[in-house]
Amino acid sequence: MSLSIITRTNHVLFFILGIWLLLVEFTFAIPIATWNSTLPSLPTNTLPGSPLVGNGYLGCMLTTEAWAVPFATANGARGPGDDSLFSTHYFINSNGMWDIKQAADAEHLGPTSTGTKIALGGLTITSSLFSADDSSHSFEATQNIEIGMVTDIHRSKCGEIATTTTVHPTLNTMILSTKFLPTPNPDPACTTNPVNFTISLWTFSQMQTQGGGLPPGQKTPLVFATNAGSHFVSRRTGDNSPREVRAVLSAFTDIMDETDSDSEIIVSNSVKLADDSNFISEFKTTISISANRPLAFTTKVALADNVDQSPASTSIDDLTLQALETAKNLNRDNLNRDNRDWWEGFWNASSISLPTQSKIERFYYGAQYILAISSPKNPNSPTPGLFGPFSSWDVNGWNGDYTLDYNFEATFYGAFSR
Amino acid sequence: MSERSERALMKTRAMRSAKICDRRQQSTAKLTHPIRLALARSFRSSFINNAPRFDRRSNRPRLTDAYFKAVLDGIPSARKGAQAIIKSWNDFGGNFTGDSCDVALHFNTHIGPFGSGDIDEEVGERSERASLVEDRKHQRAKILTLFVPLNSIRIRTFFASLGGVGESLGAEDALEWSVRKLAVYEVSERSERALMKTRILEMNPAKMLQTATSTTELTFSTIFLLARSLHSCFVENAPRFARRSHYEYTLDEVMLEEKTLPLLRGLISWFECTMSVDDNGLFVDSPDSAAEGQIVSNPIMSLAFLQRAAKFVTDNSEADEFTKSLGEKLSPFQIDATTGAWLNFDGATTDDSNMWANYPIHPGEYYNSFSDTDILQTAQKTSKQYSVLATGRPVEIFPAAVKAGVSDGQDPSVGFTAREIIDGMNAFLDNVMMENLLPFTPAGGIENVGVSRAVNEMLVVGEFWGDDAVVISLFDVWKFTGESATFSNLLTKGNLLVSARFDGKVGETTELKLKSYSGMNVVVVNPFGCDDVIILDGGGKEVDFEVEKTPKGEGLKFKPKIGELYDMISGSSC
Numbered sequence: 001m002s003l004s005i006i007t008r009t010n011h012v013l014f015f016i017l018g019i020w021l022l023l024v025e026f027t028f029a030i031p032i033a034t035w036n037s038t039l040p041s042l043p044t045n046t047l048p049g050s051p052l053v054g055n056g057y058l059g060c061m062l063t064t065e066a067w068a069v070p071f072a073t074a075n076g077a078r079g080p081g082d083d084s085l086f087s088t089h090y091f092i093n094s095n096g097m098w099d100i101k102q103a104a105d106a107e108h109l110g111p112t113s114t115g116t117k118i119a120l121g122g123l124t125i126t127s128s129l130f131s132a133d134d135s136s137h138s139f140e141a142t143q144n145i146e147i148g149m150v151t152d153i154h155r156s157k158c159g160e161i162a163t164t165t166t167v168h169p170t171l172n173t174m175i176l177s178t179k180f181l182p183t184p185n186p187d188p189a190c191t192t193n194p195v196n197f198t199i200s201l202w203t204f205s206q207m208q209t210q211g212g213g214l215p216p217g218q219k220t221p222l223v224f225a226t227n228a229g230s231h232f233v234s235r236r237t238g239d240n241s242p243r244e245v246r247a248v249l250s251a252f253t254d255i256m257d258e259t260d261s262d263s264e265i266i267v268s269n270s271v272k273l274a275d276d277s278n279f280i281s282e283f284k285t286t287i288s289i290s291a292n293r294p295l296a297f298t299t300k301v302a303l304a305d306n307v308d309q310s311p312a313s314t315s316i317d318d319l320t321l322q323a324l325e326t327a328k329n330l331n332r333d334n335l336n337r338d339n340r341d342w343w344e345g346f347w348n349a350s351s352i353s354l355p356t357q358s359k360i361e362r363f364y365y366g367a368q369y370i371l372a373i374s375s376p377k378n379p380n381s382p383t384p385g386l387f388g389p390f391s392s393w394d395v396n397g398w399n400g401d402y403t404l405d406y407n408f409e410a411t412f413y414g415a416f417s418r
Numbered sequence: 419m420s421e422r423s424e425r426a427l428m429k430t431r432a433m434r435s436a437k438i439c440d441r442r443q444q445s446t447a448k449l450t451h452p453i454r455l456a457l458a459r460s461f462r463s464s465f466i467n468n469a470p471r472f473d474r475r476s477n478r479p480r481l482t483d484a485y486f487k488a489v490l491d492g493i494p495s496a497r498k499g500a501q502a503i504i505k506s507w508n509d510f511g512g513n514f515t516g517d518s519c520d521v522a523l524h525f526n527t528h529i530g531p532f533g534s535g536d537i538d539e540e541v542g543e544r545s546e547r548a549s550l551v552e553d554r555k556h557q558r559a560k561i562l563t564l565f566v567p568l569n570s571i572r573i574r575t576f577f578a579s580l581g582g583v584g585e586s587l588g589a590e591d592a593l594e595w596s597v598r599k600l601a602v603y604e605v606s607e608r609s610e611r612a613l614m615k616t617r618i619l620e621m622n623p624a625k626m627l628q629t630a631t632s633t634t635e636l637t638f639s640t641i642f643l644l645a646r647s648l649h650s651c652f653v654e655n656a657p658r659f660a661r662r663s664h665y666e667y668t669l670d671e672v673m674l675e676e677k678t679l680p681l682l683r684g685l686i687s688w689f690e691c692t693m694s695v696d697d698n699g700l701f702v703d704s705p706d707s708a709a710e711g712q713i714v715s716n717p718i719m720s721l722a723f724l725q726r727a728a729k730f731v732t733d734n735s736e737a738d739e740f741t742k743s744l745g746e747k748l749s750p751f752q753i754d755a756t757t758g759a760w761l762n763f764d765g766a767t768t769d770d771s772n773m774w775a776n777y778p779i780h781p782g783e784y785y786n787s788f789s790d791t792d793i794l795q796t797a798q799k800t801s802k803q804y805s806v807l808a809t810g811r812p813v814e815i816f817p818a819a820v821k822a823g824v825s826d827g828q829d830p831s832v833g834f835t836a837r838e839i840i841d842g843m844n845a846f847l848d849n850v851m852m853e854n855l856l857p858f859t860p861a862g863g864i865e866n867v868g869v870s871r872a873v874n875e876m877l878v879v880g881e882f883w884g885d886d887a888v889v890i891s892l893f894d895v896w897k898f899t900g901e902s903a904t905f906s907n908l909l910t911k912g913n914l915l916v917s918a919r920f921d922g923k924v925g926e927t928t929e930l931k932l933k934s935y936s937g938m939n940v941v942v943v944n945p946f947g948c949d950d951v952i953i954l955d956g957g958g959k960e961v962d963f964e965v966e967k968t969p970k971g972e973g974l975k976f977k978p979k980i981g982e983l984y985d986m987i988s989g990s991s992c
Binding site: 034049050051353356414 | 781844853861865867869906909
């Protein structure tokens with residue numbers, strides 16, 4: 001309510017009305033989920049308990065603990081960014097990956113295969129700021145469902161690295177904004193060496209099954225390499241599939257030099273393709289800076305796929321480039337505006353307040369959030385299966401499937417009255 | 419009414435007057451799409467000239483004979499497809515010989531309802547389960563109903579398999595069962611994507627056939643086209659309780675005419691074709707599958723669906739005689755003499771039954787909270803009998819428990835109390851809610867967001883009332899907790915937004931605001947505990963209302979203007 005319309009004669013009434021409106025219309029507290037230590041590990045064959053963000057089609061799961069075999073490296077590090085124990089992994093998936101596995105199964109396993117939801121890939125950010133023996137390291141994460149944002153913060157005696165992650169409400173673009181703030185007057189040991197940040201875009205190169213990968217020759221090929229500073233990874237059905245379905249993640253990183261420092265920023269790119277002993281393929285951007293200067297960079301990850309074959313005449317390559325271009329043109333202001341507008345509209349549609357039943361109220365708002373980030377806005381997009389877009393692995397309980405009885409519809413039971 | 423809605427309504431009236439939904443006429447009408455027509459033409463003589471006639475006297479559905487004759491005669495590759503299926507089954511570790519019982523065991527053991535991902539875990543159980551089924555016909559049915567797909571690869575695989583093993587299974591049973599099961603499956607409006615391949619097929623079937631790289635694909639395409647062409651009422655091949663709900667909440671006439679009614683009519687007609695008649699002249703749905711593959715007679719899930727679907731079609735359109743009388747002629751739900759609760763199927767005991775006995779309560783909505791006391795009490799007993807609130811399947815049992823209503827003030831043995839529901843929900847959340855606010859279940863868990871329906875309906879319920887009104891009741895369940903609650907803009911059936919506050923200390927509703935987007939009459943069960951009630955329109959002017967009796971007490975009926983906010987308050991004498 002604007003203060004300008006409050007007059008001396010009726011300001012009391014308006015004040016009362018304002019309080020009433022607040023009570024009736026807005027008396028609800030949208031909960032924020034927080035984690036103060038390591039996150040539940042990924043990948044998992046169940047729904048993850050980790051922070052989730054998404055737009056109904058593209059989903060992102062966050063973890064500090066990527067444990068599975070494909071992530072293991074010789075030195076025991078736990079992630080594709082194998083130069084640090086302190087990594088944050090953003091597993092990315094979409095509802096459309098279910099279709100990809102269908103087609104892949106038809107080729108690989110024969111027509112009796114029933115399909116399952118498979119993983120897509122992810123992005124990992126690591127930093128050499130945090131060494132394995134740094135007892136000062138701490139971590140926290142939040143899932144802010146009011147604005148559809150996940151934040152993770154690593155802290156140590158040398159500085160703080162904070163990343164906020166959002167997914168555009170209608171574009172399949174994920175945006176990660178990372179800021180590094182060195183500790184003022186740090187321990188001299190902190191500034192001995194430059195700080196390296198590694199942004200790694202990765203995917204699985206083979207279908208992961210309970211017995212390991214599929215036989216040789218049935219890898220999911222990588223179809224792009226780096227291109228003008230952008231990275232691409234993909235999973236797709238094989239050449240002999242009845243229909244090729246492909247999903248491509250593309251990523252690029254903008255470095256925002258917001259300081260007057262003379263110290264040089266060194267950026268390098270590298271590619272690590274999977275071989276038979278390593279299921280992960282990844283593309284890395286490494287940023288190297290002096291340890292005593294702040295840094296901000298934004299990484300955008302765009303998803304393109306040909307799941308719905310629409311428009312049929314557009315190749316997946318073109319779709320990928322279009323998605324990448326859209327992501328590049330999406331500036332922070334536009335993103336914030338679109339995100340704010342969408343989530344405001346979503347939360348203002350209705351509300352409940354159960355003052356004495358905080359747990360149920362908390363669940364209720366969480367349920368609305370999960371519904372929003374699992375259900376596509378585009379009616380032509382695949383509807384969520386058992387896992388929505390949040391399967392992190394190729395082997396999922398009940399295949400992450402559309403199942404019978406009531407499961408499929410149940411997701412929407414509460415949607416009509418909300 | 420929007421221009422689009424008006425057009426849809428006019429279209430509906432025209433359809434009704436022409437009785438265009440006569441099944442044969444509609445089948446022919448749907449063949450006008452040039453591509454579909456071209457594809458169907460080669461089979462036209464097979465299924466149009468042998469138009470389906472369902473001989474209820476012999477209890478034999480004849481619908482599928484023509485399909486399979488056409489497919490098996492017309493497409494030699496179907497047999498190759500069958501060989502591929504058999505080979506793949508055997509490659510998969512089976513020992514398929516072609517005998518239908520062997521197929522059944524193999525299917526149940528190695529495929530099951532969930533797919534290959536569960537094989538290692540469930541193979542033992544499946545084998546045991548399958549071996550218990552002795553009746554050959556039921557076993558055939560079980561094969562097919564267990565392997566009911568919604569994802570298209572399953573559909574494709576399934577139909578392909580029928581192309582090959584149809585003869586040994588009994589082709590007519592095969593397709594019959596598959597389609598029926600698809601028919602009773604409930605999906606949401608958003609689920610169209612689940613049938614992606616189907617839709618691709620629909621959009622460009624010629625391309626599909628031309629580019630099919632396997633006989634599997636080809637067989638599926640062909641059979642599906644035939645099925646669609648022949649029975650065009652079965653437009654989207656998946657029923658939509660959710661579509662029904664969508665209409666009831668939004669009164670979207672376009673959705674009603676274009677999606678909901680055709681679908682429900684088609685589904686009813688499928689059951690009409692397949693049900694038999696018992697000595698009492700009642701329709702019997704047998705054999706059919708109870709939830710997750712148990713083959714029984716008159717599963718309550720199907721009966722509840724048919725009851726509700728028939729009522730919906732009758733209430734919202736000019737229904738045919740069969741549909742109008744279906745509710746009365748369906749076999750009744752079985753009730754356990756000891757517990758007074760509904761049973762899952764004919765001859766079932768309480769031990770045989772389970773959570774799915776709740777189906778008439780939710781999501782079937784066979785009744786509502788304004789129904790007769792006898793039905794409400796049966797619903798409450800059923801909910802209590804089969805629902806372990808803390809550890810059961812939450813998305814079914816909580817909405818059912820709330821919809822059944824609470825037993826506060828009655829014999830507490832009848833049903834759950836409001837406190838039991840609230841405590842049960844808290845216990846459930848204690849058990850499974852993760853830090854990210856998602857209740858965990860081993861099989862995914864996204865579905866658990868649907869528990870929010872139970873919360874909504876503890877606060878407000880709305881049902882249609884007569885021909886021209888929606889009746890709402892506030893805090894039906896919640897008020898018995900004695901705790902305060904507020905909600906804003908929850909939508910009820912009849913496209914009515916409701917906001918209200920309940921003061922737990924005084925045990926009364928203290929605020930109520932309404933905004934109708936349909937203009938239907940609104941009947942509000944007086945929530946104030948006092949006869950002195952005032953309704954104010956958006957300009958603060960008093961609105962006239964009538965008093966009507968409802969099963970929940972005095973109802974205040976008024977005619978709202980579309981989009982206007984009404985404030986209902988208790989008068990000064992309260």
